[in-house]
Amino acid sequence: MIQWLVFFLFSGIAVLSALGVVFLPNPIYVILALLSVLVSVAGLFFIAGAELVGAIQLLIYAVAVTVFYVFVLTAVPWEKAIKKDPFYRVEGLISFPLVLALYVEMVLVFLIGVSVSPKGQFRELITKFGNTEVVGAILFSKYFLAFELVSLVLLIGMIGAVIIGRKEAQTYEDHSS
Amino acid sequence: MDSVLAWLIITVIKILVILGIVLGIGAYLTLVERKVAAHIQRRPGPMVVGWHGLLQPLADGLKLLTKEDLFPRYGNRFLYNLALVLALVPATLVFAVVPFGPEFETFGIKVKPILTDVNVGLLLVFAFGSMAVFAIALAGWASNSKYALIGSMRKAGIVVSYEVVITFAVMGPIILAGTLSTYEIVQKQIEQKLWYIWLQPIAFVVYMFAVLAEMGRVPFDIQEAEAELVTGFTVEYGGMKFGLFPLVEWYVEGLSLSAIAVVLFLGGWSPINIPFLGFIDPLFFLGPLSPFVWFALKVTLLFLFILWLHWTLPRYRIDQITSTAWKVMLPLTFVNLVLTAVIAPLIWR
Numbered sequence: 001m002i003q004w005l006v007f008f009l010f011s012g013i014a015v016l017s018a019l020g021v022v023f024l025p026n027p028i029y030v031i032l033a034l035l036s037v038l039v040s041v042a043g044l045f046f047i048a049g050a051e052l053v054g055a056i057q058l059l060i061y062a063v064a065v066t067v068f069y070v071f072v073l074t075a076v077p078w079e080k081a082i083k084k085d086p087f088y089r090v091e092g093l094i095s096f097p098l099v100l101a102l103y104v105e106m107v108l109v110f111l112i113g114v115s116v117s118p119k120g121q122f123r124e125l126i127t128k129f130g131n132t133e134v135v136g137a138i139l140f141s142k143y144f145l146a147f148e149l150v151s152l153v154l155l156i157g158m159i160g161a162v163i164i165g166r167k168e169a170q171t172y173e174d175h176s177s
Numbered sequence: 178m179d180s181v182l183a184w185l186i187i188t189v190i191k192i193l194v195i196l197g198i199v200l201g202i203g204a205y206l207t208l209v210e211r212k213v214a215a216h217i218q219r220r221p222g223p224m225v226v227g228w229h230g231l232l233q234p235l236a237d238g239l240k241l242l243t244k245e246d247l248f249p250r251y252g253n254r255f256l257y258n259l260a261l262v263l264a265l266v267p268a269t270l271v272f273a274v275v276p277f278g279p280e281f282e283t284f285g286i287k288v289k290p291i292l293t294d295v296n297v298g299l300l301l302v303f304a305f306g307s308m309a310v311f312a313i314a315l316a317g318w319a320s321n322s323k324y325a326l327i328g329s330m331r332k333a334g335i336v337v338s339y340e341v342v343i344t345f346a347v348m349g350p351i352i353l354a355g356t357l358s359t360y361e362i363v364q365k366q367i368e369q370k371l372w373y374i375w376l377q378p379i380a381f382v383v384y385m386f387a388v389l390a391e392m393g394r395v396p397f398d399i400q401e402a403e404a405e406l407v408t409g410f411t412v413e414y415g416g417m418k419f420g421l422f423p424l425v426e427w428y429v430e431g432l433s434l435s436a437i438a439v440v441l442f443l444g445g446w447s448p449i450n451i452p453f454l455g456f457i458d459p460l461f462f463l464g465p466l467s468p469f470v471w472f473a474l475k476v477t478l479l480f481l482f483i484l485w486l487h488w489t490l491p492r493y494r495i496d497q498i499t500s501t502a503w504k505v506m507l508p509l510t511f512v513n514l515v516l517t518a519v520i521a522p523l524i525w526r
C-alpha cells in the first residue's frame with residue numbers, strides 16, 4: 001500500500017518534470033527539471049528494490065552528468081537565458097521521424113526483453129546474495145563481452161578528450177611566421 | 178500492524194534525534210571553530226557573551242535572523258532561494274546512512290542506531306555529498322554577480338575532480354570489507370580485528386585531502402578566497418541565508434564526511450585497535466555507552482584535525498588544486514586499488 005503511494009508520487013514527479021524538460025523556456029529551469037526526473041527515477045529504483053541501480057542513477061546521472069550541463073549553463077549570460085525565441089524549428093520537424101523510429105525501437109527491445117528474460121530467477125538470487133553481488137555476477141559472466149566492449153569505447157572517448165583538451169605545442173600563428 | 182507502528186515510531190524518533198544532534202552541534206561548532214582558531218593564533222576568541230563566549234552562537238543566530246533580507250537586483254529569486262534548500266537537504270540526508278553505534282535493545286525492541294541500513298550506503302553518501310555542487314552553482318548563477326559566479330565555477334571544478342578521487346579512495350576499504358553497507362563495514366572491521374587505516378594509509382590520506390576539498394577548507398578554499406572573491410558564491414546572500422551556507426558546507430558536511438572516514442578507516446564505534454590481535458577499551462567503565470562515546474570521540478578528533486589544518490596552512494591556486502587531483506591523487510588511488518585487490522585475497526581467502 002505505502003509502496004504504491006510512493007511509487008505514484010515518484011512517477012508523477014518524474015512525468016511532470018519530464019514535461020517541464022520539454023516545455024520550459026529557460027534553460028536553467030530545464031536542467032533543474034532534468035535533475036528532478038533523474039532523482040525521481042532513482043526513487044523508483046529504490047522502491048523496486050534495486051538499491052544498487054538507484055544509487056548509481058543518483059551518483060552517475062543525477063550528479064556526474066548533470067553537473068556538466070550546469071557547467072555549460074553558468075557560462076550562459078543572464079539575459080540570454082530568459083529569451084523565449086524557439087530555436088531550430090525546422091530541424092526539429094525534420095528529425096521527428098528519426099526520433100519516432102528510435103522510440104519504436106526502444107519499445108520493441110523492451111517488449112522482447114521482457115518476453116525473453118527468465119521470470120523470478122533473479123529475485124531468489126537477490127534475496128540470497130544481495131543486490132551488488134548479483135549485478136556483479138551477471139555483468140562478469142553473461143554480459144562480459146558487452147561490458148569489455150563498452151569499456152573499450154569509453155577508453156577511445158577518453159583518449160579523444162585528452163587529445164582535444166591538450167595544449168598545442170605550437171600555434172598556427174607561430175607556424176606561418 | 179503493531180510492528181509497523183513500532184517501526185514508524187522508532188524511525189521518527191531516530192530522524193528527530195539525528196536532525197537535532199546534527200543541526201544543534203553544527204550551530205555550536207561555529208563557537209568551537211572560533212575558539213580553536215583563536216587559541217592557535219594566541220588570542221582568547223569570543224569571551225563576552227556567556228562564560229568564555231558559550232552563548233556566542235545564540236547571539237550570532239539572533240543577529241543573523243534579525244538582519245534585513247537583501248536581494249540582488251536582476252537576480253532570480255526562485256533559484257536564489259532554491260539553492261538554500263538544495264544545499265541543506267542532501268547534506269543532512271547523508272546522516273541517514275551513518276551508523277552511530279552497535280545494535281542495542283530497549284523495552285524489548287532491537288534498535289540499530291542508523292536511520293536506514295541500505296546495502297549501498299556508501300554510494301549514497303557520495304551521491305548526496307556531491308549534490309552540494311548544484312546548490313553552489315545555482316547560488317552563483319542566481320545571484321547575478323561576477324564574484325559569485327567565479328566562486329561557484331571554482332567550487333564546481335573542485336567538486337567534480339575530488340568526487341572521482343574520493344570514490345576511488347574508498348574502494349580499498351570496500352574491497353577489504355566486501356560490502357557497501359556502512360554498518361556492515363564496521364562489523365567486518367570488528368570481526369577481522371583490524372582498522373582499515375593500517376592496511377590503507379594511502380587511501381586514508383587521499384580521503385582526507387578530498388574531504389578538505391569538498392568542505393571547502395584551507396588549503397582548498399579557493400571558492401571563497403576572501404582576498405580576491407570577497408566570499409565567493411555567498412557574496413549576495415544576507416542574514417540567516419548567508420549563515421546557512423557555511424553551516425552546511427563547513428559543519429554539517431564536515432561532520433558527515435568525518436563520520437564516514439571513522440566508519441571506513443577507524444573502525445566506527447570500536448575501541449583502540451591492535452592490528453590482528455584485538456581491541457583495548459580504556460573506557461570500559463561506561464558499559465553499553467562506551468561504543469557511542471568512542472564514535473563521538475573519533476569524529477571530534479578528526480574534525481579538530483581539519484580545523485587545525487584550516488587555521489595553519491596557506492591556500493593553493495585553483496589550477497594547482499585540480500591538477501593535483503587528477504595527476505597525483507587519482508593515480509595514487511589506482512595504485513592503492515590494484516595493490517588492495519591483490520593483497521586482500523591473500524590475507525582472507
